[in-house]
Amino acid sequence: MFLSVQFRKPQEFSAYRVFSVRVFTCGFYGVGENAYYFSIWFTNSKDKTVAWMANRDKPVNGKGSKLSLHRDGAFVLTDVDGSITWEANTRTTYVERAELLDNGNLVLKDSSGKVVWQSFDFPTDTLLPHQRFIKSKKLISILGRGNYGTGYFNFFFDTDNVLRLVYDGPDISSVYWPNVDFDAFGNGRTNFNSTRIAMLDEMGWFLSSDWLNFNGSDSGFGIRRRLTMDYDGNLRLYSLNIVSGLWTITWEAVRQLCSVHGLCGRNGICVYTPEPKCSCPPGYEMADPSNWNKGCKPRFSRICSSKSPQQVKFVKMRYVDYYGFDSSYSPGITLESCKMRCLEDCQCNAFSYRLTGDGKCFTKVELFNGYKSPNFPGVLYLKLPLSIETSEVVVLNGTNHTCKLGETTITIGLGTSSTLETRGRRVRWVYLYSFASVIGAIEMLFFVSGWWFLFRKSGIPDMVEEGYRVLSNHFRKFSYMELKKATKNFQEELGRGASGVVFKGVLADDRVVAVKKLGDAYLTEEVFWAEVSIIGKINHMNLVRMWGFCLEPKHRLLVYEYVENGSLDKHLFSGNVLGWNERFKVALGTAKGLAYLHHECLEWVIHCDVKPENILLDGEFEPKISDFGLAKLSQRDHNNSEMSRIRGTKGYMAPDWALNLPITAKVDVYSYGVVVLELVKGIRLSNWVAEDGDEQETELTRFIKVVKRKIQIEETAWVEDTVDTRLNGHFTRIQAKKMIEIGISCVDENRSKRPTMDSIVQALLECEDGLRILDQA
Structure with missing residues (x-):
């Protein structure tokens, strides 16, 4: 049942009065010295976050301005000079009272209690749970922090029935989300359903007629949420921490903010x-x-x-x-x-x-x-x-x-979490079109039944949640029995690591997947949600894509895309020789993936366990970084370096761990350096070997000593002597030299001398045949 605060006509409401319910407050919202907006805001948020605003482009004077409910049904905001600044269009309807409901909806009712006007029909930049979003509505950003005027970024149903983000500025209009390089089906959407309706529910699930379906990382009841078109051009889902009054981002549309047009x-x-x-x-x-x-x-x-x-x-x-x-x-x-x-x-x-x-x-x-x-x-x-x-x-x-x-x-970007729309994404067209044809046949059934349940006040029943799962083909929750069937009772093992065992499976829609069964030591909520919250929200061609998860009392599993050629170690250290072109491609692609995590995510991610076993190779030997079970999130605004335990794999771990130094992205740079040198040499450099006097050192230490000595005495063939002999001289010397130099600089004990991953990407790109030819031109 909704709580309400109301006032009846005829009544006036001055600029210094507010009325509120448990969650929301309605009144005159002051900005600056003497500018006021008639608004609705979250009562318990620390910064009084605005959910709706009547006169966003025309503030009124604090002295003498008023909101009035007249006898003829007019709901009018007037400035100090008596001029009408804003008005609800209700003059032709008999209005008895105004009420602020507990869901944040301001309504005008007639004497029978029928709603004749509501703020939910006129959203500004924010959508609240149970507020219907239809074809005639838009979320339009504000101009800037503290500047509530109408901005340039829009979220709306386009004419082809697809939800889009558009920059609509004074000079140009330009669509930038979803990925403009793909059509609707390529982006996992449909433009065949002309219903054009969407809604956010109390659990943090967003369901749309164009198949845009997502949920917050903290989905569940009892949390106050809002979906806001932010002034930096990103659409974000927020959750309110009642204790601190601060907001947390639990989903966002754009992962690489520089892809926002007009920014x-x-x-x-x-x-x-x-x-x-x-x-x-x-x-x-x-x-x-x-x-x-x-x-x-x-x-x-x-x-x-x-x-x-x-x-x-x-x-x-x-x-x-x-x-x-x-x-x-x-x-x-x-x-x-x-x-x-x-x-x-x-x-x-x-x-x-x-x-x-x-x-x-x-x-x-x-x-x-x-x-x-x-x-x-x-x-x-x-x-x-x-x-x-x-x-x-x-x-x-x-x-x-x-x-x-x-x-x-x-600073562009408000967030602490990260949906990369990358041009390099490969689209499985056969799957998408077959999936579209199946869903198209049952689409109307799901929407009729799904929306009927969605609008019930008693909450979201199981059928609606199942409807979400069926309609969402990007990320979903699986049942244990579903994955047991897909893997034929976990029959075909692909590999095992510190966090669990990985099995091959085939889903009901014929997608081939890798299902990771987390081990007993990794059944804690912390580790499970580390992978779900991190990988589930990032998308880069050099990072393994997560399709979903299973969370049941005794079972925790993660579902990833299947990567055909397995892990790098099985190709690099086996009898089959990995060619030079493939090795360079692995070095560059892995660097790009880590650079994205370190520099381009709105929430920085430190992998903490970069090694050949966690670098998978697809059918074209393009690398994909996997196994984020040990990953750490690094906050942008402060150096939060506390770690509960040492993470990583012996031989690939930076000395920073042993020295108890603050953990930064430079630990990944060190591990990457070891992998790059192993790509060049073709052997494990992380192994320990005995020296004179039974003293031990790693192959890596010995390798670097030898290479540095050869460089010092200016041996002309030091590169040729360093590269894997199994290649029989079939490699590019410039690339090999650069990879050795990068690898040695990455494993420097002084982390301040290690390069950043984005600088490594640039250095390797200089060595690519294409850009080298371009430079010569």
Whole structure:
């Protein structure tokens, strides 16, 4: 039963009065010295978080403004001068009273108690549990922290029936979620259901007619939640801690915040440093030092390059791209030809050149949605007048990175958790289309029955929860019997490690999966939720994808994608020789995966157990990092380095553990260094060997001593002597040399001298054949 606070007509409500229920408060919300908004906010939240606002774009004066319920049914907010600032459209209906319900809904009722108007029908930036979200509704962000005006980021049902995130700014409109490189089915959605209805329930489950289904990591009853379109362009699900009054992010749409369009304005570039921040390219400066929405402006007057080509130069910017606004696309052409296309076009401001197979040329007439990422396989060439001075090496993470919206300084990103929409994701089209056809036949049945139960006030029954599971094909809860059947009673063992045994299985929808049965020592809630909360919310082509979990009193299992070629150790240290190209691909892909965890997640993750056994290889020998059972979350805003126990595997563990130093991402860098050197040498360097006097040292220590000695005496063939002899000289010397140098620097006992994973990715990309050819061009 809903509690309510009400006032009856005729009555006035001044700017200094509020009325509240147990969970929500309704009244005049003050901002600054004398600006007030008629709002509903969470009573117990520390910062009085607003859930709804009537006059978000037109605050009223604190002295003399009032809210009135008139005899003719008008519900009106007037400013001090008597002008109407906001009004509920109820003048033609007899209204008896206004009530604030305990679910946060402000309603107007007639004498029979019928609701004739409700705030739930006019959401601002927040959706509350049981608030229906339909085709005519939008969640629109505020402008900035403390600035409640209507912002530029929208969450709504598009015309094709799919829920989307869109930047709708003064200059452009641009969709950025779900992944714009895929169609609806490629993103796990459907555009065939025209119902266009969605809802968040009390358990933290979101169910939508387009198959966007997700749940908070703390799903269950008794928690206050909100789904908010944040001012940084991310859609997030929050849970309220009643004791502290603080909010925790339990789900978010965008994992890599630089993929949000419009974040840094025209010409601006989003850079991970390692947190996402905005920067201006060479030759540009902030248009408004107080507001990144306005982007960057050129410090030069544009000239027509086709008429004066000798007055133009191109500045190379690695790993940078501007999404969209391509005036032309030309596959299979050389770098010089691409440059000429841009020179011949007066409107061309830059061109992007990618060498993924054949050269691909994209000329740009506008520079919007800029971002820099080590995962971008190309180079942007920025067209500038010859008179603009630029350095040979373009650095985007040095200055001008404070992002300001309005007058409030912010860092892009509010969160402590991380849904990567990566272009490299492989889509199993056969599965998706067969799945779509099956679901399409029973879709109406599920929605009719699911929504009928969903709207019941008594809670969410088992049938609705099952409906969620069926409709969600990305992440779900499995029963133990379901997984027992899928694995044929756990018959085919794929491997075993510190956290449990992994079995091969086939789900009812024909997906091949790997099911990990957690061992007795790992049946604690802490370890189980470590993997579920971390892997269940990240998505990168070099990280193993989690499909779901099983949580029953005596059974805890995790369900992952099946990776065809097993773990790296079975290929590297066996009789079958792993080729050099595959080894380099493993080194680069593993570095990209760790760089994402360390630098690009909104919640930093330290893996703590990087080793060949935890690097799986798919059918194309692309690496995928697995086994996050020991992983640690690293908070961005403070150095929380306390660990309950030493984690990792002997031989791959950094000395930081033994020295009781604060644990940082540099422990993963050390482990990665050992793996890279093992890729080069082809043997276990983590083993211990006996020396003279029965003293022991690792193969790694001895290996590094030998290599350093050869480098010191300038042996010309030191690289050839170091690389695995089983390759018979079939390797790329430049790549091998770079990998050895990186590996040695990674295992430095002084962790401050170890490189970061994003710098390692950049160094390895320089050695890739494609980018090396590009540099020579």
